[in-house]
Amino acid sequence: MGQDEIPGDSRHLDRFLGNAARELRQKNQLTIGEVANQAGISPGMLSKIENGQAAMSLDTLTKLAQALGVPVAELFREYRIPAGGAQLVKSSEGMEGVGSGTRSGYTYHRLAYDKGPRRSFEPFLVTLDDSSDLASRFEHPGTEFIHLLRGRIEYRHGQQVYVLGPGDSLTFRGEIPHGPQRLLEAPVELLSIIVYGPSGKD
Numbered sequence: 001m002g003q004d005e006i007p008g009d010s011r012h013l014d015r016f017l018g019n020a021a022r023e024l025r026q027k028n029q030l031t032i033g034e035v036a037n038q039a040g041i042s043p044g045m046l047s048k049i050e051n052g053q054a055a056m057s058l059d060t061l062t063k064l065a066q067a068l069g070v071p072v073a074e075l076f077r078e079y080r081i082p083a084g085g086a087q088l089v090k091s092s093e094g095m096e097g098v099g100s101g102t103r104s105g106y107t108y109h110r111l112a113y114d115k116g117p118r119r120s121f122e123p124f125l126v127t128l129d130d131s132s133d134l135a136s137r138f139e140h141p142g143t144e145f146i147h148l149l150r151g152r153i154e155y156r157h158g159q160q161v162y163v164l165g166p167g168d169s170l171t172f173r174g175e176i177p178h179g180p181q182r183l184l185e186a187p188v189e190l191l192s193i194i195v196y197g198p199s200g201k202d
Contacts, residue, residue, distance in 0.1 A: 014049075017056065020076075021050055038063075041063075049064070106132055108125070110123070121196065122196075128153070128186065129183075130187075134182065136179055141175060141197065143173060146193075148169070153183055155180055156179060156181040
C-alpha cells in the first residue's frame with residue numbers, strides 16, 4: 001500500500017473493490033467481456049475498475065455484484081482486515097547454535113525471533129543423537145511444551161520419567177529440573193516452545 005493509500009479513503013477503497021471483483025471473476029472463470037456485458041458496462045471500464053483506476057457508483061457496484069453472482073456485501077467482506085505481519089523463518093534460515101547451559105551434541109534451531117527488550121516465548125527445533133551428552137538438567141522460568149517429531153526418548157521432569165515417541169507431547173513448568181534422560185531411538189528431533197510469564201525474559 002502506498003503512503004497515500006490509507007484504509008478508509010476513496011482511492012484505497014476503489015483499489016480494494018477492484019481487486020475483490022477481479023478475484024471473484026477469476027475464481028468463477030469468467031471473462032472481462034462476460035461480466036461487463038452482464039453488468040451493463042464496457043469491458044474497458046471494467047478493466048479500469050479492476051485495476052483501481054475508476055470509481056464505481058452504487059448502481060454500478062450493485063450491477064457488478066449481481067454479474068458476479070454475489071451480494072454487494074461480499075465485495076467488502078475483507079475490507080479493513082489489518083495487514084498481515086507474520087514472521088516467516090524458512091527451513092534454511094533458522095539460527096543454529098547451542099543453548100545456554102547445554103553441553104555438546106545439542107543442536108538448536110531457533111524458529112522465531114521475538115523482538116523487544118523481553119522475550120515472551122522461544123520456539124526451538126532440537127536435535128539429539130548418540131553423541132549428545134544427556135547429563136544436563138535445565139531450569140528456566142515459564143512453561144515449556146515439547147512435541148516429539150522423530151525418534152524415541154525418555155524425558156525426565158522432576159522425579160517423573162516419561163517415554164515419548166513420534167507425535168507425543170509434554171507440557172511442564174520450566175523451573176523444575178528437566179531434560180532428556182535416555183535416547184531409545186536416535187536421532188531424536190523435537191519441537192520445544194518455552195512460554196514466559198507477563199514479565200518475559202531478558
